[in-house]
Amino acid sequence: MRLKVLGGDGGVAPGFQTTSFLINQSILVDAGSAATSLSLSEQKKIDTIFISHSHLDHIKDIAFLADNVFAIRKTPIQLVSTPEILQILKDHLFNNKIWPDFSVISNGTCPILAYQPIEHSMTLGGITFEIYPVHHPVPAIGFIIRGKKSSIVISGDTGPTTLLWQKANQEKNLKAIFTEIAFPNKMTKVAEAAGHFTPQMFKAELSKIENNPALYIYHLKPEYKALLLKEIKALKIPKLKLIKLKQRYTF
Ligand SMILES: [Zn+2]
Numbered sequence: 001m002r003l004k005v006l007g008g009d010g011g012v013a014p015g016f017q018t019t020s021f022l023i024n025q026s027i028l029v030d031a032g033s034a035a036t037s038l039s040l041s042e043q044k045k046i047d048t049i050f051i052s053h054s055h056l057d058h059i060k061d062i063a064f065l066a067d068n069v070f071a072i073r074k075t076p077i078q079l080v081s082t083p084e085i086l087q088i089l090k091d092h093l094f095n096n097k098i099w100p101d102f103s104v105i106s107n108g109t110c111p112i113l114a115y116q117p118i119e120h121s122m123t124l125g126g127i128t129f130e131i132y133p134v135h136h137p138v139p140a141i142g143f144i145i146r147g148k149k150s151s152i153v154i155s156g157d158t159g160p161t162t163l164l165w166q167k168a169n170q171e172k173n174l175k176a177i178f179t180e181i182a183f184p185n186k187m188t189k190v191a192e193a194a195g196h197f198t199p200q201m202f203k204a205e206l207s208k209i210e211n212n213p214a215l216y217i218y219h220l221k222p223e224y225k226a227l228l229l230k231e232i233k234a235l236k237i238p239k240l241k242l243i244k245l246k247q248r249y250t251f
């Protein structure tokens with residue numbers, strides 16, 4: 001499986017793009033920057049978007065992507081998540097007030113979006129996506145993504161959590177965990193309330209992870225980026241790297 005980082009910043013400013021990962025050519029995990037980072041012809045290839053949670057920095061570009069590909073879709077783009085998370089998108093984003101309801105509006109052939117609720121897993125093109133709840137102030141899930149050779153985890157936004165790591169520990173060939181650090185150590189209270197990690201909180205969390213995968217960190221708040229880089233370096237965690245925009249990985 002191939003993964004490309006479209007965005008992985010904890011905020012928006014020039015040069016900063018919010019969370020979105022492209023898997024192979026046609027699958028997104030979150031869509032914080034899908035329309036901003038992908039060319040129009042690349043956007044036309046997106047068929048499925050897995051959604052970790054309803055926060056704007058993870059979903060905002062679904063709106064612009066749907067608009068961009070309106071004329072050319074022959075089947076709807078599938079929005080995949082728990083029923084609860086999808087309901088939030090229906091009620092609060094694609095509600096004909098904030099943005100058109102593209103699950104109803106048709107281009108003459110089909111609607112542009114379709115909701116695909118899942119409870120546990122979905123397999124697409126030989127890749128299985130399993131979902132597990134994580135710790136965040138809104139309903140939120142992390143993913144175990146298992147290809148033919150190996151698996152990876154994308155945690156979505158989370159503070160300290162349990163089940164996702166327990167399941168990750170059972171993976172035979174876990175290559176990498178993509179997870180978050182958002183706030184510097186001095187903002188531990190804010191991080192706890194907001195369901196995010198500080199560098200110190202993340203170091204403590206590592207005691208739950210057993211199989212020594214590579215750790216790719218995203219979601220640094222732009223305002224604290226310099227301080228966070230210092231604090232993350234000071235942790236001296238082997239196999240920890242920050243993700244880079246446009247970086248490609250093969251697993
Ligand atoms: Zn969030």
Ligand SMILES: [Zn+2]
Nearest residue numbers: 055057058157
């Ligand atoms: Zn976020």
